[in-house]
Amino acid sequence: MRVFFVVAGVSLFTAATASPSFHNLLKSPVDLVRRQQACAGNTAADRQTWCENSINTDYHNVVPDTGVIREYWLDLKEATVSPDGLSRPAITFNGTIPGPTLFADWGDTMIVHVKNSLDRKGTSVHWHGLRMNYTNQEDGVASITQCATTPGDTYTYKFRLTQYGTTWYHSHFSLQAWDGAFGGIVINGPASANYEEDKGVFILADWFHQPPTSLFSQAQTRGPPRAPTGLVNGTNVFPGEQNGTARGSRFQTSFRTGGSYLLRLINVAMDTHWKFSIDNHTLTVVAMDLVPIKAYQTNVLSIGIAQRYDVIVTADKANIASDFWLRAVPQQSCSAISNGNDIRGIIHYGESTGTPNTKSYHFVDECVDEEARSLSPVVAKDVGSTPFLRTVQEVTLGRNARNLFRWYVNGSTMEVQWGDPTLNRVVSNDMSWNRPQNVIQLDETNQWAYVIIQSRLALPHPIHLHGHDFHVLAQGSGTVRDNTTLNLRNPPRRDTAMLPAGGHLVMAWETDNPGAWLMHCHIGWHTVQGLALQFVERFSEIKPLVNTTLIQDSCGRWNAFAAANNITVDDSGI
The missing domain is CATH 2.60.40.420 (Cupredoxins -  blue copper proteins)
Structure with missing residues (x-):
């Protein structure tokens, strides 16, 4: 070993x-x-x-x-x-x-x-x-x-x-x-x-100049605040000067002329959907989330919150320039960043250190996934046409008893406790779920579950499922109807997909992984405001997989600490 x-x-x-x-x-x-x-x-x-x-x-x-x-x-x-x-x-x-x-x-x-x-x-x-x-x-x-x-x-x-x-x-x-x-x-x-060199992760984040916890009150009472800027791999510039010099610095990396490079793009934002591009260059997309796909090409890539894409870029534009802007552009139709036009890094060819003067590609401002027909998994998997579960979950926004904004799924906002996890209930053979836990049990083994998420609100949501890569059977505007076409033949397969604004997302997965698996919107504000479900999958098989001593000991320490310090949950608990 x-x-x-x-x-x-x-x-x-x-x-x-x-x-x-x-x-x-x-x-x-x-x-x-x-x-x-x-x-x-x-x-x-x-x-x-x-x-x-x-x-x-x-x-x-x-x-x-x-x-x-x-x-x-x-x-x-x-x-x-x-x-x-x-x-x-x-x-x-x-x-x-x-x-x-x-x-x-x-x-x-x-x-x-x-x-x-x-x-x-x-x-x-x-x-x-x-x-x-x-x-x-x-x-x-x-x-x-x-x-x-x-x-x-x-x-x-x-x-x-x-x-x-x-x-x-x-x-x-x-x-x-x-x-x-x-x-x-x-x-x-x-x-x-194929590519020559792996350039590693390119992490795209929106960024606040105050800790988000200090902004949570505003998010709960008046709506989420606007982020002032964004970062590429933990760095960027911000308008103005500090001590007579420009504030911050840009991310920069170099390409060898003619070389080909793998870039691993990750959207870790709180509330920003990006469109990513490198001026004058074509992106060859080879993976979405953790699923390899048949390579396709695009100039501009749409990346929802929590999604990842692996792309290959060839440095074949030396006849145009030696320095190029790398751009992460927040989509104003669902994201709002004050410094949104300047979330940029620099690609240098060879030893060049210049500032680019290249121009951006034109694109439509929208918060949607890449077209499903482009996202074809290499390892093909079809979906069974007779699910044992077909459930519709409606997303709404409202205020709770304290008049604070909360997100609801079928009329229930998630509220769970840091000191009483679902797994602890499972090992105690306790199935008396409270409604705010938003539990759906999946007791069938290796059978297909279809989950339909839909919303009438004009705001998209990146939906993330733990424990599975789900199949995207349909995405579109309006609600799902009997005549909605479902793609069952090797549909896109991933762990995070966009619920379109005023639309629907139909997901499917096999119940092949026992556990308590969370599903939630990955907009940070929405996560802590309760837009979540959990699926307790194959309940009777979970307990033997759990280290009960670990969960009991760690829960004992947390609950003693919380009691001694008067700590209580003031959000969804996740």
Whole structure:
């Protein structure tokens, strides 16, 4: 067995069978990346091969047996940061925004020790999009799969990486994720098109100059505030000067003329739908979320909140310029950023260090997914036409008994407790769900569930499901009707998809993963205002999978801490 230790984003390799390749993929703060050599056969001329597997291997049923453990230590702590030149307190992993990128290979086991160094705040950490197959307790959702981790405690997560591609980790406790508690995850594997160099994660975030917790009162009473700016990999400029110099700095990276590069795009925003582009360049899209797709080309890519896309860019425009703008443009039809026209980075060719004067592509301002016909998974999977469950969930907005804005699903806003997680109820054989827990039980084994989410409000929602890649059977305006066409033949398959404004989203998945799985809108304000459901899947099979000692001990510590410090839940609890 090979074991890889990583502390604060710097990897320490021991007992490796091959010498690691050392190179910087990104500028600070996502820096000093050390990783093993690519799997045998995976070369710039053949990215479809991965050791004895390939891009056509059904990763849902086949996982490489690497015998490798990747071990990381993350310290969640408060820090003063100035990603755009303006200082503010934030919540960070290991003191940086983003936190360290976690690297592994398809089939590795990852162990992550998360220390809660916050003052008087609980936490949990979610590994976004990872199926956590038969390991529901590792999903990292306070109030659902664990109690909140008590300040001073370290909670250890251990899980097998059965998928590959690009994703991210973030706090799943109140508004911490959008206060800076996020970082990228890269799981190396095959790709559906060739490239020469992996440039790593490109994390796109909106950014407030105050902690979101201080803005929550406004969100609850008058509506969400407007973010002043956004960041590309934790940095950007902001208008004005500080001490006589421009504030902040732009993200910059270099391409070799003629080279081809893999960019791993992640939208970690609180409330912003991006359109991403690089002036004059074509993007070849090869993956959505953690699902490899048949490569297609576009100039501008629509990225919903919490979604990821892997794209390949070829540096073939030296005849036009040596420096190009990389753009993340907030879509004003659902997002509002004061400095929205200046969320940019720079692509340099070779040794050039100039400021670009290139022009943006034209596009329609809209908050929608890429066209379904473009998002064709390489590993084809059809959907059964006779679901055991077909449920319609209507999204509405209203005010609760305290006259605060809350989001409702079929008339119920989620309210769960940091000290009484769903898994704790399961191990106690307690099925007396309260309505605000918004539980739907899925007791059938390996059967199809269809879930229809729809809204009459003129606002789109990025819907994220834990524990599964769901199939997108339909998306469109209006409500679902009997004659609505459902795409059952290899439809797009992902973990986050857009519910269109005033429209519907039809999702389907097989009940093949026992656990308590959250589904929620990934707009940060909406998450904490209750726009969520949870699916308790195959109840009778969950308890044997749970470490009851761990959940009872950690819940005991949290509840004692909460009682001693008079801490209560003031939002949805997730």
